[in-house]
Amino acid sequence: MTGKIVLLPGDGIGAEVIYAAKDVLEAISKKYHHSFEFSSYDIGGVAIDNHGTPLPDETVTACMQADAVLLGAVGGPKWDNNPSDLRPERGLLGIRKALDLYANLRPVKGFANLLHASPLKEDIIKDSDLLIVRELTGGLYFGQPSKRIDNGNAVVDTLAYTKKEMERIIDKAFQSAELRNNHLTSVDKANVLESSKLWREIVEEKKKDYPNVTVDHVLVDAAAMKLITNPTQFDVMVTENMFGDILSDEASVLTGSLGMLPSASLAEDGVGLYEPAHGSAPDIAGKGIANPIAMILSAAMMLRYSFNMNTEAEAIEKAVESVLNQHYHTADLKNDNGKLVNTKEMTQLIVNAIS
Numbered sequence: 001m002t003g004k005i006v007l008l009p010g011d012g013i014g015a016e017v018i019y020a021a022k023d024v025l026e027a028i029s030k031k032y033h034h035s036f037e038f039s040s041y042d043i044g045g046v047a048i049d050n051h052g053t054p055l056p057d058e059t060v061t062a063c064m065q066a067d068a069v070l071l072g073a074v075g076g077p078k079w080d081n082n083p084s085d086l087r088p089e090r091g092l093l094g095i096r097k098a099l100d101l102y103a104n105l106r107p108v109k110g111f112a113n114l115l116h117a118s119p120l121k122e123d124i125i126k127d128s129d130l131l132i133v134r135e136l137t138g139g140l141y142f143g144q145p146s147k148r149i150d151n152g153n154a155v156v157d158t159l160a161y162t163k164k165e166m167e168r169i170i171d172k173a174f175q176s177a178e179l180r181n182n183h184l185t186s187v188d189k190a191n192v193l194e195s196s197k198l199w200r201e202i203v204e205e206k207k208k209d210y211p212n213v214t215v216d217h218v219l220v221d222a223a224a225m226k227l228i229t230n231p232t233q234f235d236v237m238v239t240e241n242m243f244g245d246i247l248s249d250e251a252s253v254l255t256g257s258l259g260m261l262p263s264a265s266l267a268e269d270g271v272g273l274y275e276p277a278h279g280s281a282p283d284i285a286g287k288g289i290a291n292p293i294a295m296i297l298s299a300a301m302m303l304r305y306s307f308n309m310n311t312e313a314e315a316i317e318k319a320v321e322s323v324l325n326q327h328y329h330t331a332d333l334k335n336d337n338g339k340l341v342n343t344k345e346m347t348q349l350i351v352n353a354i355s
């Protein structure tokens, strides 16, 4: 099979880990006789530097014409004081909107050999395996107005959703629960927010369509606590954009590192974009020590969702597991008795495990 994959390396470690995923995909294409054609485009800070905009038109066009998109990460201190429309993050939000990537699936599953790497107690995180379904193209990150008012003495951000936007992500979450353990936890702030009240009503309405799925509602503050005190109670969690953003970084602690958490950003019908949950990590960028596994597992999700290549996706996941079972780890994964490797070495180990 052939496939056109657009790479959006972005900034900081984004540009380091995306080539790790490419190496792994090349190993997969060799082993399983596929032919992936890669092309790279600018997004984020690098696009501001090269094109004067965080999301050049040619990047959007290339993504729309691709079979799938892999994205590293955007952002960094160099652009932190730019005006809002010239920030790298605008590029990321822009491509999500342009491709209508409303559903961000973030699986959180610890590898048995990494239990020690989490600061949480092993008996708490053991067997945790959940999926965060995050709405990705609405809510506070997109609502207008979002600006300073009253001569800079006040500020407004807007949390806006249409009913349709809520319905489609909630449907996606119910469908995801049906493919897993039939348990859906809807996370909201319905004791305060009007948007959350509507969200909860829709979940209640929709549950009639999915009779096999058990539904809980949990307020987001309590959800944050339960996620790290009793994570095995969760199967699928569904929530709006910002809550999902925050909860998924928190959930990464179950896996030992933010550098372990992959994601798939999916449209109703169209190209998918696959991106690690982490950002550009300016504190370690350029040192060659970033953990490439979140990016590599995102590439596995791409094979599964965009190319229907389950065997190949599993081959990547098994390769990652076998390397971790041999006690190799990057610096973010604490392991006093393990073998510390850098980004390139970790990638090569995974490539070797596939070949």
Ligand SMILES: NC(=O)C1=CN([C@@H]2O[C@H](COP(=O)(O)OP(=O)(O)OC[C@H]3O[C@@H](n4cnc5c(N)ncnc54)[C@H](O)[C@@H]3O)[C@@H](O)[C@H]2O)C=CC1
Pocket: 013, 072, 073, 074, 075, 076, 077, 089, 092, 258, 259, 260, 275, 276, 277, 278, 279, 280, 281, 282, 283, 284, 289, 290, 291, 292, 294, 332
């Ligand atoms: N999807 C994206 O492109 C995202 C971009 N950002 C941007 O990234 C920049 C930095 O944001 P931060 O808040 O520092 O979040 P971050 O996710 O980049 O880093 C948080 C911490 O996790 C560590 N970390 C993250 N990924 C890692 C990996 N693969 N291997 C080892 N350690 C890893 C970092 O070193 C840092 O200590 C900002 O400009 C922010 O806007 C943040 C989140 C997502």
Ligand SMILES: CC(C)CC(=O)C(=O)O
Pocket: 089, 092, 093, 141, 245, 277
């Ligand atoms: C620009 C941010 C919304 C990116 C982020 O933190 C994320 O998607 O996880």
Ligand SMILES: [Mg+2]
Pocket: 245, 246, 249, 277
């Ligand atoms: Mg985030």
